[in-house]
Amino acid sequence: MEKIKMKTPLVEMDGDEMTRIIWHSIKEILIKPYIDLKTEYYDLGLKNRDETNDQVTIDSAMATKKYGVAVKCAGITPNAQRVKEYNLKQMWKSPNGTIRAILDGTVFRMPITVNSIKPFVQSWTKPIFIARHAYGDIYKNAEIRVPGAGKAELVFTAENGEVLRETIFDFKGPGILMGMHNLDKSIESFARACFHFALDQKTDLWFGTKDTVSKTYDHRFKDIFQEIFDNEYKERFETAKTSYFYTLIDDVVARVMRSEGGMLWACKNYDGDVMSDMVASAFGSLAMMTSVLVSPDGYYEYEAAHGTVTRHYYQHLEGKETSTNSMATLFAWTGALKKRGELDDIPSLSDFAEKLEKAAIKTIEEGVMTKDLALLAELSNIKVVNTGDFLKEVNTRLIAML
Ligand code: NAP
Ligand code: MG
Numbered sequence: 254m255e256k257i258k259m260k261t262p263l264v265e266m267d268g269d270e271m272t273r274i275i276w277h278s279i280k281e282i283l284i285k286p287y288i289d290l291k292t293e294y295y296d297l298g299l300k301n302r303d304e305t306n307d308q309v310t311i312d313s314a315m316a317t318k319k320y321g322v323a324v325k326c327a328g329i330t331p332n333a334q335r336v337k338e339y340n341l342k343q344m345w346k347s348p349n350g351t352i353r354a355i356l357d358g359t360v361f362r363m364p365i366t367v368n369s370i371k372p373f374v375q376s377w378t379k380p381i382f383i384a385r386h387a388y389g390d391i392y393k394n395a396e397i398r399v400p401g402a403g404k405a406e407l408v409f410t411a412e413n414g415e416v417l418r419e420t421i422f423d424f425k426g427p428g429i430l431m432g433m434h435n436l437d438k439s440i441e442s443f444a445r446a447c448f449h450f451a452l453d454q455k456t457d458l459w460f461g462t463k464d465t466v467s468k469t470y471d472h473r474f475k476d477i478f479q480e481i482f483d484n485e486y487k488e489r490f491e492t493a494k495t496s497y498f499y500t501l502i503d504d505v506v507a508r509v510m511r512s513e514g515g516m517l518w519a520c521k522n523y524d525g526d527v528m529s530d531m532v533a534s535a536f537g538s539l540a541m542m543t544s545v546l547v548s549p550d551g552y553y554e555y556e557a558a559h560g561t562v563t564r565h566y567y568q569h570l571e572g573k574e575t576s577t578n579s580m581a582t583l584f585a586w587t588g589a590l591k592k593r594g595e596l597d598d599i600p601s602l603s604d605f606a607e608k609l610e611k612a613a614i615k616t617i618e619e620g621v622m623t624k625d626l627a628l629l630a631e632l633s634n635i636k637v638v639n640t641g642d643f644l645k646e647v648n649t650r651l652i653a654m655l
């Protein structure tokens with residue numbers, strides 16, 4: 254078979270630890286033999302982020318703006334322990350945070366479902382998609398540890414000098430304080446991204462905030478969603494026979510647990526961070542959740558929802574065999590290749606990515622899987638394989654399909 258030619262390069266963001274190893278295996282075993290792979294490579298491994306003073310992260314986000322589609326490997330967000338381990342110049346910020354601040358947008362999380370693995374929540378017969386607003390709130394906050402008695406105020410000084418002032422609290426002793434923000438523009442593009450995705454996937458859209466308690470901040474989210482829905486999407490939703498439903502966040506949680514799934518659940522930034530891990534775990538494994546950042550300007554960044562799987566990496570360094578699941582990282586690659594094929598009008602590229610996904614799902618449904626899934630699968634003849642062997646098994650099935 255002749256290798257599939259690409260037109261525009263993918264922005265390739267390499268990462269850390271176990272996922273960095275998986276990254277290279279996926280390319281060697283499942284992509285390069287079939288595609289004349291064009292990428293613009295950025296090494297977002299922690300060592301190189303440190304050496305470039307994190308410029309490489311910014312460069313990779315700018316390249317995503319230039320080319321439109323990126324695929325990203327999981328990377329370490331440094332904490333105090335990592336600063337020591339890697340002898341870092343400073344505690345660099347989360348690369349995802351930096352990238353999202355540049356691209357703005359919404360993160361969509363989608364579970365990869367396979368027949369033999371039933372969700373822990375028995376009523377969930379359809380996948381649940383999560384849309385996480387990727388801008389602001391506590392992820393771009395200012396915090397103060399209050400040393401003792403004093404008055405805390407919220408002060409806004411307009412460009413014309415006008416001042417808005419609100420007392421937060423009169424402290425009688427030590428405590429903590431936080432200030433956060435969001436932007437109408439960012440919430441609007443979050444709303445549009447969600448409505449668009451729901452129409453595209455023909456799913457209902459659910460959204461919840463705590464607007465009864467946060468009567469200005471959260472209420473603004475609710476109002477913006479409703480205005481945009483009424484003005485731009487209502488009729489299209491009716492035609493597509495889907496619906497938009499708003500309720501309090503706690504009510505959404507209760508309803509989701511009792512539902513059959515099949516909806517897109519729009520979440521504010523923090524809710525999305527937490528709830529996507531809950532939904533992923535309930536569907537089986539963190540390793541079966543994919544993630545795509547969709548920017549309002551139409552840029553896409555694909556990745557796995559999980560991290561660098563540090564525990565497995567340390568085992569690997571000790572020379573022990575690991576059985577790390579590569580599905581979500583593989584689906585990041587196929588998602589990016591499919592999108593590139595679609596944008597550059599290369600049907601053979603999208604087609605290949607589709608087949609690769611099918612081959613991977615077939616492998617698991619035939620009983621060949623990594624350890625994390627073996628604990629969950631309802632099959633009698635399960636063959637547990639290591640990371641590399643799983644990819645080879647996928648390749649065998651892929652060859653048969655091509
Ligand atoms: P993690 O890497 O997602 O792993 C947590 C645990 O989940 C693992 O120890 C493993 O459980 C299981 N798991 C996750 N992915 C798996 C896979 N592909 N196959 C099998 N099991 C899997 O989260 P973490 O340990 O909290 O974080 C590790 C590093 O990743 C941190 O430095 C963090 O900063 C970074 N991180 C990066 C991103 C990102 O780049 N998007 C996201 C989250 C975290 P068992 O140990 O029980 O096998
Ligand atoms: Mg999280």
